[in-house]
Amino acid sequence: MSLDLTLESGEEIRFLNRISSTVRQLLRRTHFTTRELEAILLIYYKLLKDEVGHGGRGQPRFITRQQFTTVFDTVLGMSDSVMIGRIHAALDKGASSFVTMETWALAMSLFLRGTFEEKIRYCFQVYDIQKEGIIRRDHMMLLLKNATIKHQEEDSEEAVKDLVDIILHRMDLDRDGSISFQDFSETVRRSPELLECFGQALPDRRKVYAFAITFLEKVHKF
Template sequence: MVVKKKKSVRNDASMGVSLDMSMDSMEETRFKKKYQHLIHKLSKKLHFTTIELECLLIIYYKLQKEGEIKQPGVTKTQFRDVLHCGFDMTDDNLMDRIFLAIDKGPSSYVSMETWATTLSLFLRGSLEEKIEFCFSVYDIMGEGILGRDTIFYLLRNSLVSSTGDEDAEESIKDMIEVITKKMDLDRDGKISFNDYRQSVLKQPMLLEAFGQCLPSRNAIHAFMISFTTNPGKL
């Protein structure tokens, strides 16, 4: 699947203009009426206005309709394509972990609420929200700590994926020493969530120290201007 840029979704409803110029007005009206309660619910807890949420859910709806057969939602494969092509999230080694952090359910579909919640985090999430998300991606064992084996696995996959150097073990061991020294604040040989959080709050550049699990700034800006006139500062 090739993700197409949604040029036609606009944040102009206040001026009486259709949210999506490629969508039949009656279909759009039915859509907004059907999901008005969900939109109202999400507007209270996410970083989007009501109109922005309408636009984002219409994008979801159109992705759902792209399926060859009628499907109950956007598939995880479709969402993976959005992350890969639309958000420059190309670390395939972390993609399964990212999906587990986003949605731990067994379904092969991503719900509208999960879609909107994930985009809220990616596009306008606070540093605290991103810290919690990234750590959950990195915490492979689900123990609330990043041990040396986990760190080695994450760094090795990240380094091999970006450089193609499969004989990078010594470099990785050196990196582990540097990162552990910087982030293991209680000096117990492991990086706990508190170690990670405090380190990132002091030096935000450490947020994705173990691999990319958030969109790039350029990708965020490009996606934001496709559905809102208020992309904000990045």
């Protein structure tokens, strides 16, 4: 049975044969079945074809970060370009302008089937701007600067400072003025509502469900 009716059967078979070893490797690192992985990688392949259709030369090896950003915006309900940039850095661990098939599959596994522990580690990596293993106070200010209503610049600055003080009081367990992964993890386990306390790092749950039911064999309602 064809996974994608928009592709010719021969083209789909050739692609699936080409990625068979990749699928076997990713089965150990994702929460997908073989057929689900094939479906998610076919979506990646169609994004590559779309790049060619919009002026790319030949068959590109990877999708661009801009294409990935478009998926976040149109499919996953995330439009904050600054936060998406931090998400890219957390997922890709680099500054490349491309997104590999492996990164794509791991990201989809996290967003669609990720465990709570995986999401805790991921969110911390998104918020750890300097990749130091801690979230400093000035980084919290930066992350939260768009979280308040800006009536006046002074009021906004004070509101952000107050919010940082509240979060530090809740999460800075060792009282050293910053939030370590241990601080973050222990607090979020006790209070799951604080998982995305520094901004939206995970897709809209309704969007995730609508996307997942198009190809996953089993989908739990959120």
